[in-house]
Amino acid sequence: MTEPGISQTPPNSADSDNSVAGDTESDESSSLAFLQASSVTRMAAIGLFALALIYTAYFAKPVLLPIFLALIFAILLLPIVRLLTRLRLPQTLSALLVVAMLGAGLTVGAVQLAGPAAEHLDLGPSVMYKIERKLTELKLPLRRARETTEKIAEMANLENDRKPQIVVVEGSLIETLANQAQSILMTSAITVVLLFFMLAAGPSTASRIVEAITQTDQRRRMKRILLEVQWKISIYLRTFTLISLALGLLTAAAMWALGMPNPLLWGVLAAVLNFLPYIGPAITAAIIASAALLNFDSWTQILMPPLAAYALTVIEGQFITPLLLGRQLTLNPILVFLAVIFWGWLWGLPGALLAVPILTVAKIMVSNLPGTPPALRAAME
Numbered sequence: 001m002t003e004p005g006i007s008q009t010p011p012n013s014a015d016s017d018n019s020v021a022g023d024t025e026s027d028e029s030s031s032l033a034f035l036q037a038s039s040v041t042r043m044a045a046i047g048l049f050a051l052a053l054i055y056t057a058y059f060a061k062p063v064l065l066p067i068f069l070a071l072i073f074a075i076l077l078l079p080i081v082r083l084l085t086r087l088r089l090p091q092t093l094s095a096l097l098v099v100a101m102l103g104a105g106l107t108v109g110a111v112q113l114a115g116p117a118a119e120h121l122d123l124g125p126s127v128m129y130k131i132e133r134k135l136t137e138l139k140l141p142l143r144r145a146r147e148t149t150e151k152i153a154e155m156a157n158l159e160n161d162r163k164p165q166i167v168v169v170e171g172s173l174i175e176t177l178a179n180q181a182q183s184i185l186m187t188s189a190i191t192v193v194l195l196f197f198m199l200a201a202g203p204s205t206a207s208r209i210v211e212a213i214t215q216t217d218q219r220r221r222m223k224r225i226l227l228e229v230q231w232k233i234s235i236y237l238r239t240f241t242l243i244s245l246a247l248g249l250l251t252a253a254a255m256w257a258l259g260m261p262n263p264l265l266w267g268v269l270a271a272v273l274n275f276l277p278y279i280g281p282a283i284t285a286a287i288i289a290s291a292a293l294l295n296f297d298s299w300t301q302i303l304m305p306p307l308a309a310y311a312l313t314v315i316e317g318q319f320i321t322p323l324l325l326g327r328q329l330t331l332n333p334i335l336v337f338l339a340v341i342f343w344g345w346l347w348g349l350p351g352a353l354l355a356v357p358i359l360t361v362a363k364i365m366v367s368n369l370p371g372t373p374p375a376l377r378a379a380m381e
Helices: 013-059 061-086 091-122 124-134 137-161 173-211 216-257 263-273 279-295 299-325 333-368 374-379
Strands: none
Touching (some): 013 061, 061 091, 061 216, 216 333
């Protein structure tokens, strides 16, 4: 029996389910919005951190560039130091001997190449005149266009002569060269001193850092990673350096056979610029072509030296280097090109030369460190 005036209706289960579902959807939407906001914040923080690193690397070039150079040279020369220590020489003395031999070799090479390089630089004012004289036959169809352009330029000069001109005189060429020489000497001095300390105390310092890890599993894993990374980096740098030296010797021999003056200079140029993928061979061929154009009259003699230099570089890049290094140490050509542009903009020519070794070191570390995203590893292949 129910009391009169009171209507008892059972609760509607569908309405309660809808309310629960609505609360769940609102919770999911709010959590999704929170995740999206947090991801955007995280990405913004990563972007600001990357910009801060680039800003720091750009303005810290006088300090960071010697560190990178010393690190690359230390990886290359550490096996020689270890060989000397096996011969019962102290670590410090072995490092000192290796650094002294490296400095003596570079000094002798620079002295031997300074004369031929200065001769070619002295030809700079007459280079354009000689090239224009030899290319006169090829520029006959463009003569009328050039004459028209000169007339327009003369008319513009007449208008400009009537207006007052302000000439801004900057530093002279001698001052610029003196500043560059001072910067090169400072970088070289810091690199040599830091290289000595890395060779003398670097291995022991790394061992103490690893042994300081308390957990046994982490210590073993860190030691394994360091040994593997160091081995692969040293294998790559030594192999690619030997390949570049062989390329330089073959280029010098080819230039000698083709009658080019100062063949050793072109061999050194080809070996050094080989560290600039895609761009280096083109620069080498262009410089050799300009030198051949100045020294020869026959078009066959002019074209043979740059074609020979470029052919040797193509054979090295397409066959020799992949055969010796294998697929494990090959790099994505897009990343290589972007790395050369980025480090060249950041640190100039030394940065462009260090771009590929730095990218290779980064790839080896990414491939060996645990927890690396698979997408990042695939992007560097």
